[in-house]
Amino acid sequence: MPRLKHLALMFLAGMMLNATAFAVEYELETVATDLDQPWSVAMLPDASFLVTLRPGGLVHISPEGEQTAISGGPDTFYAGQGGYFDVVLHPDYAENGWLYLSYAHGDAEGNGTAIIRARLEDNRLVDIEQILLVSPLKDTPQHYGGRMAFKRDNTLLVTTGDGFEYREAAQDTNSELGKVLRITDSGATPDDNPFPNAGKGRVFTYGHRNPQGLVIQARTGDIYMHEHGPRGGDEVNHLLRGSNYGWPMISYGLDYSGAYVSPFTEAPGVALPRMYWSPSIAPSGMAFYNGDLFPEWKGQMFIGALVDQDVRRLVLEDGQLIEEERLFRELEQRIRDVRDLGDGYLYLLTDSATGSLIRVRPASRAQ
Template identity: 60%
Template sequence: MPRTLPLLLALCLLATAAARGAPYRLETVASGLHHPWSLAQLPDHSFLVTERRGRLLHVGPDGERQALTGVPETYEAGQGGFFDVMLHPGFDDNRLVYLSYAAGGLGANATAIFRGRLTATGLADGEEILRVQPLKDTPQHYGGRLAFLPDGSLLLTTGEGFDHREAAQNPASELGKVLRISDDGSVPADNPLVAAGAQRVWTLGHRNPQGMVVDADRGVVWLHEHGPRGGDEVNRLLPGENYGWPAVTHGIDYSGATISPYKHWPGLTDPAHVWVPSIAPSGLALYQGDRFPTWRGDLFLGALVDREVRRLDLEDGIIVGEERLFGELGERIRDVRSAPDGFLYLLTDSEAGRLVRVRPAQGTDH
């Protein structure tokens, strides 16, 4: 591909809109990505992008891409494949990259975490540092989002496998949980349920969490998860808390049957925000840049059903409003990231997906 072509593609998608006093434009950084799932920006402002089919790409600022070697094999079936990609907090020194993915195969598969050291051509010294237990026999509801806590420990969201929803309430099962490990895969001694025998479980009662972000300034972990028909949730996580699925829910089964008659129950933690009907949330970013001052501190997530992004207005840590954005793309948004360069980035989910940069409108960029 000629080096000038990605630059031309970047100019082909320009849209200007006014959103809460924040005029923006959209530009395509890279196109032709096969169901991209997640991205991380490197210090040189290039990107790592996962494709669900099991490829990790290095994407340059001008859209050039290279498939990296040294990645694990994945189970590409149903919702399975590569999921999240995350840089170690000390990446500048250790070059460590973390991937979450579907490991195993038909009848015995699980969400797993792979760690390797980034080189010019791929991941070196790669190793699997976590595989969710027990293994499941369904290719759905993997979760798969990663986030580092300020203490350097690593969180992983796991789904309950769709057919195994009762496991979300079983502390002995790692399905339907948020797990916490050290950066090398070992188990922190201060995990909240170690005494109960749940070594890696940090929170429980989740259905299929596909967005998680840490607000280190406030000490808050935000998570969203898919409900069934209705009942998508945003949760504010606290270690050891139970978030209710499937004992409580705002949704119903796909058949129309009742899953639970309860939306609340003593001892179970209520969501901070609920969508009925469902929007199918995907990706989650806390905007922390300076390019859009009125957005700073707000949450952004994809809404797969409506092919747009939702901005959740946060005031003093409370969700006080919601705005619909970027619907002019007309595409499913799989991931949203607030990057170190101060821009917001989107991944569109298709066989010809795109990496899209959100930047201030002409004259307001800096």
């Protein structure tokens, strides 16, 4: 059995914008390690885990930390930022057994974000169906998006990137680059999408760059997403159907050359972010904490940061940021995913060739 390692450290909550007066004590427990570039984690009904590995692997991790490779997954374009991305369970997984995997489909000449649904049987994916392939394909191995979330009506949202070299396509509702798409759980196009006559009719929102965080607040059903800016301008957006979020018409960051992407930070008809970071923190992963083990954090948003190697705890009031705090800096690791998996804990994935699945639990003396 792989060892379970507790970091023998208890930390008080750090202070940033309007930080709270209370201190939250926690421990970090390594559930599994030596994971090759883990990207996303889901929890099965038996409290075991599924973790995607960007080079094209899916791993089952038992509650005790034992790892088993899952076979039968789709081939993937592992280059640049491509590979396996998100894994989520159908809201009725206990009844139908469907799980959903997003990944980079294709090759160097033509590739794009895709989704399969499948069932898990004896450590193998079976009944595999590709239910989405973003249109058009592109010839760049960057900016896939790839995060998924189920709405209350069991339709599925998926983020797509702009392909890096195709940023103008983010403003074209006939293209599925730089969008959030909405499909049914079987891959059909819902009749009530906001642009039924544009392209394949799957566009839900547009004007995005490279969204790698997507979460739906359980209490309200509100949809939040974050996306990478260029040099600065990482955004947190509140998504409303049919809305334009501006990329590349407006931006709070510079191009990598140092030139302006756009001289504008707002424009008529464009939804503005609820917050942004300049310089970039490179956000990845996103969760609302809904558990009871950390009552001080209940209802608050958590976002992983790749560049800053921490997790941002955000407090929103009426959709506006009123508090921000940096957590888990003691790991000194890029944080690829952060999840509330429903058992009261918070979970993190660190991003490296020997990445780890980490459980955030109340400090022993606080339990």
